[in-house]
Amino acid sequence: MTVRPPFVAIRHALSPRGPVRSAMLLAPVLAGLAACSGSHRADTGLALPQNHLLNEDRSANGGDDQLANSGVNAYLWRGAIDTLSFMPFASADAVGGVILTDWYTPPATKNERFKITAYILSRNLRSDAIRVSVFRQALTDGQWMDTPVAPNTVSDITSKILTRARQLRADGGH
CATH class of the missing domain: 3.30.530 (Alpha-D-Glucose-1,6-Bisphosphate; Chain A, domain 4)
Known part of the structure; x- marks a missing residue:
């Protein structure tokens, strides 16, 4: 195995054979990342808990409106x-x-x-x-x-x- 200086690796990646090889190496990585980033989840039929330990009681704290990020009810x-x-x-x-x-x-x-x-x-x-x-x-x-x-x-x-x-x-x- 030969060690190439960084500029040779860049030149090799820009060669006609380099992009095809790079695409073949990146395809499985990109497919794996795409599988992890899905915004939809399987519907399990379970409701999310609505207790105050996990969520904020918006009614006691002034509701959900324009003042939600201020210190004012x-x-x-x-x-x-x-x-x-x-x-x-x-x-x-x-x-x-x-x-x-x-x-x-x-x-x-x-x-x-x-x-x-x-x-x-x-x-x-x-x-x-x-x-x-x-x-x-x-x-x-x-x-x-x-x-x-x-x-x-x-x-x-x-x-x-x-x-x-x-x-x-x-x-x-x-």
């Missing part, structure tokens, strides 16, 4: 948007899970205004996955002054957001 996000939609939005970041409203003056009271910030903190649909802050200002002597909100205001808004998120999950996101 889609149902909480949509519940917060739906609940706060009566106020003008200053900013809404679906990926970061932050909703900032602009100042809203209720029609019944022209001398006070409110602003709400909602943070979606988790992919889980739980009460500790959302934090709401409410700001209130009253008009005094022509200037807006910060005033405290009623103690139950934050919990009421949080509860309404959670209720709406659970409704969305029960309805399949519609």
Whole structure:
């Protein structure tokens, strides 16, 4: 057996006899690889397990939609948007899970205004996955002054957001 330098092997492969020989050597290898890469499998009639050890519970983590790759629960996000939609939005970041409203003056009271910030903190649909802050200002002597909100205001808004998120999950996101 003679040892050829690499350039001789390349020249031999490019010769008229070289490609035929190379094709004959590569054919079994390519056939073996093609047999391994088939995308169809024989139907065994068995169902894939659907437990939570092997698959993620999509409904608890916000469903399967555009927010699937973010740290935000889609149902909480949509519940917060739906609940706060009566106020003008200053900013809404679906990926970061932050909703900032602009100042809203209720029609019944022209001398006070409110602003709400909602943070979606988790992919889980739980009460500790959302934090709401409410700001209130009253008009005094022509200037807006910060005033405290009623103690139950934050919990009421949080509860309404959670209720709406659970409704969305029960309805399949519609």
